[in-house]
Amino acid sequence: MKFIVSSSALLKQLQSINGVVTNNPVVPILENFLFEIEDGKLTITASDLETSMITELPVEARESGRIAAPARILLDTLKNLPDQPVTFTLDEETYTIEIASANGRYKLAGENATDFPRVPVVKGSAPIEMPSSSLSRAINKTIFAVSTDELRPAMTGILVQLADAQVTFVATDGHRLLRYRRSDVGAGQTANLIVPRKAFNLLKGALPSEATTVRVEFNNSNAFFSFNQMRLVCRLIDERYPDYENVIPVSNPNKLIISRAELLNSVKRIMIYSNKTTHQVRLRLAGSELTISAEDLDFSNEANERLACQYEGEDMEIGFNARFLAEMLSNIDSEEITLELSTPNRAGLLMPTVADDNESILMLVMPVMLNNYV
Numbered sequence: 001m002k003f004i005v006s007s008s009a010l011l012k013q014l015q016s017i018n019g020v021v022t023n024n025p026v027v028p029i030l031e032n033f034l035f036e037i038e039d040g041k042l043t044i045t046a047s048d049l050e051t052s053m054i055t056e057l058p059v060e061a062r063e064s065g066r067i068a069a070p071a072r073i074l075l076d077t078l079k080n081l082p083d084q085p086v087t088f089t090l091d092e093e094t095y096t097i098e099i100a101s102a103n104g105r106y107k108l109a110g111e112n113a114t115d116f117p118r119v120p121v122v123k124g125s126a127p128i129e130m131p132s133s134s135l136s137r138a139i140n141k142t143i144f145a146v147s148t149d150e151l152r153p154a155m156t157g158i159l160v161q162l163a164d165a166q167v168t169f170v171a172t173d174g175h176r177l178l179r180y181r182r183s184d185v186g187a188g189q190t191a192n193l194i195v196p197r198k199a200f201n202l203l204k205g206a207l208p209s210e211a212t213t214v215r216v217e218f219n220n221s222n223a224f225f226s227f228n229q230m231r232l233v234c235r236l237i238d239e240r241y242p243d244y245e246n247v248i249p250v251s252n253p254n255k256l257i258i259s260r261a262e263l264l265n266s267v268k269r270i271m272i273y274s275n276k277t278t279h280q281v282r283l284r285l286a287g288s289e290l291t292i293s294a295e296d297l298d299f300s301n302e303a304n305e306r307l308a309c310q311y312e313g314e315d316m317e318i319g320f321n322a323r324f325l326a327e328m329l330s331n332i333d334s335e336e337i338t339l340e341l342s343t344p345n346r347a348g349l350l351m352p353t354v355a356d357d358n359e360s361i362l363m364l365v366m367p368v369m370l371n372n373y374v
Contacts, residue, residue, distance in 0.1 A: 001090045003037055003061035007101070010057065010086075011078040013044060014071075016230065017053035019202045020046040021071045027117070032068035034116040035090070037061050045119060046071070051199045052119045053206070054231040065090055066113035069097055077106055119233055122217045122224045128162065128187045132212040132227060138169045139204045141180045141331055141361060146197045147173035154239035157194040162187035170244055176324050177244055177364040184358035194241055195223055199234035206230055248364055249347055252340035254313025256285060257353055260337045263290075264329040266305050270294045271322035273303035280368045281322040285341075286315040294322065318344045319368040328363045344370065 014033065025031055025048060034045040043056045067090045078086075081101055089098040095110040139158070147155035152174075161168040167187060169180045203225055207214070217224040218236070225232045270281050274294035284291040288311060293304035318341060329337065334352035341348050350363040 001037070001061075001063045001065040001092065002087060003042060003059040003090075004085050004087050005042065005057070005059040006083065007078050007081045007086045008083040010042075011075070013055045013057050013229075014075055014078065016206050017044065017046040017055055018071060018075060019205060020048050020051055020053050022048050025049075027115075029068060029111055029115045030117075031071055032111055032116070033071050033074065034066070034113055035069050036066045036113070038064045045116070047117055047119065049117060050196065051202065051232070051234040053202060054119065054233075056229045065092055067092060067095060067097065068111040068113050068116050070108055070110065073108055120222045120235075122219060122222070126189060126217075128167075128185075128189075128216045130167070130185050130214050130216060132207045132214050134182055134185060135214050136204060136207045137359075138167075138180050138182065139200045142169045142171035142178045143197060143200055143204070144327055144331065145171040145173055145176050145178045149173070153237055154194055154241045157196045157237040158200055159241045159244075160193045160195055162189060162191045162193070164188060164190070170241070172242065172244060175321065175366050176328065177247060178328075179244070179248075179360075179362045179364075181360040182358055183360070191218070192241065193218055193223055194237035194239060196234060196237055199223070199232065203232055206232070247347065248362070249340075249342055249349065252342045252349060254285065254311075254316060254341040256290065256309055256311050256313075256339040256341070257336055258290060258307060258309040258339070260329055260332055260335060262307055263337065264326060266292050266307055267322055267326050267329065270303050270305060271326065273301045274322055278368060279322045279324075280319050280370075281325070282317060282319050282370060284315075284317045285309075285311050285313070287311065313341070316341065316344060317370060318348065319370040320348070320365055321368055324365055328365060332361065332363070 030047055036043040040061055041056055042059045045054045084102050087100040097108040097110045099106040142158050155172055159170040165186045166181055166183045167185045171178045212227045214225055214227045223234055223236055270292050274280055275296045281292055281294045290307045290309045295302035328350055332352055334354055336353040338351050338353045339348055347364045347366050351361055
């Protein structure tokens with residue numbers, strides 16, 4: 001069986017799904033791409049059992065067939081070939097793959113396609129359509145706060161809450177919490193899904209820069225995302241997500257409004273002088289002035305800066321992990337941010353002062369105990 005394809009077109013498609021392939025998979029066959037040819041179309045699948053990505057592209061072929069092709073050697077070969085038509089000759093009996101280019105021939109050992117795991121099929125779900133830009137933004141705004149603690153599996157994914165008139169994305173690692181909500185995407189149904197971090201990372205990398213509609217479907221165990229010629233299927237995390245709404249403080253009488261860039265740059269400078277274990281910075285709020293300070297007693301390092309701000313509330317001091325604070329500030333786009341506080345031992349709420357239409361971003365960060373309060 002033969003097919004002819006552009007080397008660069010094939011490489012582009014393989015690179016878009018290669019992130020699924022792991023170095024030491026549970027099943028050795030998963031070190032391969034599954035090639036399936038039918039009606040002049042090549043369908044390529046990559047899987048790690050939990051997540052599968054499928055893409056397709058047109059090829060010149062007269063026959064149909066299937067084979068598993070080794071991912072790493074195939075990618076390395078195509079990366080080093082100039083853009084040109086290449087001919088693949090597949091032997092489905094010996095599972096050998098021969099690639100013929102303008103200046104050479106390359107022979108690879110493939111595997112039996114029947115050993116490749118089947119990709120789940122969606123049944124019974126009403127599809128939701130979402131602009132790729134909205135989905136990409138939702139992932140970017142939450143994924144950095146996902147937990148890596150395998151002992152709390154629910155928090156190693158992003159909670160997607162579907163409602164009639166809005167979609168909410170939530171991520172937390174126990175120290176900070178991100179809630180991103182869109183009111184311009186209605187699901188027309190109510191459901192809670194926990195999508196693994198890896199699946200959303202892969203999806204984020206595969207989403208095109210131009211405007212595209214992403215079709216989302218799900219059942220009890222899997223979520224399905226499809227756009228253009230790409231499909232991603234992932235197993236959902238079957239756990240109960242923490243009741244995050246209860247953690248968000250409702251009454252926050254102390255409100256700080258400040259330039260996001262000024263605060264971020266100040267935190268980045270001050271954190272250089274903070275303790276390398278706690279990364280603690282101290283925020284002292286009084287009148288229209290914010291003082292940020294840090295000290296590392298082990299090395300006698302200390303620093304402080306004063307920033308002008310708008311502040312309503314009682315004078316107070318509160319400590320935060322500077323790394324968390326800097327990361328959260330980096331993920332807000334607005335010129336000014338609002339920090340809402342109640343007491344030094346309760347979570348602070350960070351949000352854009354002026355929110356974009358149709359979206360709501362709320363970031364919660366837990367305080368670090370200052371020596372004064374021990």
